[in-house]
Amino acid sequence: MSWMSTALNLPSPLGVALIALIALIAIFGLIVGSFCNVVVRRLPQMLLQEDTQGLSAKRVSLMWPRSHCPHCLHPLRPQHLVPVLSFMWLKGQCADCAQKISPRYWATELLVSLWWVFCAVKFQLLNLSPQDSLAQHLFLTQWTSAFLWALMGSALICLAQIDWEHQLLPDAITQPFLWLGLLSAQFGLLGLTPKASLLGAAVGYMSLWVIAKIYFLLSSRDGLGQGDMKLLALFGAWMGPLSLIAVVLLASSTGAVFGLWRLKVKKDLDLHEPIAFGPFLILAAFTLLLLGPEQVLAFFGLKT
Numbered sequence: 001m002s003w004m005s006t007a008l009n010l011p012s013p014l015g016v017a018l019i020a021l022i023a024l025i026a027i028f029g030l031i032v033g034s035f036c037n038v039v040v041r042r043l044p045q046m047l048l049q050e051d052t053q054g055l056s057a058k059r060v061s062l063m064w065p066r067s068h069c070p071h072c073l074h075p076l077r078p079q080h081l082v083p084v085l086s087f088m089w090l091k092g093q094c095a096d097c098a099q100k101i102s103p104r105y106w107a108t109e110l111l112v113s114l115w116w117v118f119c120a121v122k123f124q125l126l127n128l129s130p131q132d133s134l135a136q137h138l139f140l141t142q143w144t145s146a147f148l149w150a151l152m153g154s155a156l157i158c159l160a161q162i163d164w165e166h167q168l169l170p171d172a173i174t175q176p177f178l179w180l181g182l183l184s185a186q187f188g189l190l191g192l193t194p195k196a197s198l199l200g201a202a203v204g205y206m207s208l209w210v211i212a213k214i215y216f217l218l219s220s221r222d223g224l225g226q227g228d229m230k231l232l233a234l235f236g237a238w239m240g241p242l243s244l245i246a247v248v249l250l251a252s253s254t255g256a257v258f259g260l261w262r263l264k265v266k267k268d269l270d271l272h273e274p275i276a277f278g279p280f281l282i283l284a285a286f287t288l289l290l291l292g293p294e295q296v297l298a299f300f301g302l303k304t
């Protein structure tokens, strides 16, 4: 009968609190993910109209117009604003015109939400107790660090999609997050010294700049955008100069494999069109954050 009593055991109050905390973080992640969808859709439009339209025209912004169906332009009802939930209720269709809604919206939300929960687990927020007066400083630092990394990951998920679609890594995202990284490192919130953060940013920017110059001298074409350099500077500021080696190695090899696959298998690659390198850099950075730089370097035989 022992299995039965274990099965019927009610979770302890602490267990319930933990589950509630994870659920709260996951829901908050869904809301951030919903905002990421707005940024991915509208930020490129906003930047584009800055170039083409005068100031008088009514401009698209992050707040205007209200979220609407991409097909019938009908504004979303408040209960449908979180795509993961409305996707399940409406079976992936618009409530008004019944057209299919791209799964990308809820996939983005789910990804952001999972990332927020991962950050909470990684920084052991669930093991920390605010009551412990000795641990109070640690408690605050860990929560702040987890929050910073969660924000940074959400920004990267936006950047990867925008770059993939528009070959654009907007300064409006890369620059504030570069400064946020440098500033957070000053307060010891990123697990690296302020010096390493500064050096990382400089090395990140310069290394791609040198590669781009050499490429330009050899081919008289621009291979890498300014955006890629700023993105690598951002990574350097958050992860330090040594992590950059692993990021660039991983990104160039996955990028090369993808390019070859499109050239040989899909046969739809035009070599004169630039391929966005940002998504590969971002994928590499996430791999590093999930596995650690040592694992990635060991994969390339650079570390035992």
Ligand SMILES: [Zn+2]
Pocket: 069, 070, 071, 072, 073, 074, 094, 095, 096, 097, 098, 099
């Ligand atoms: Zn519709």
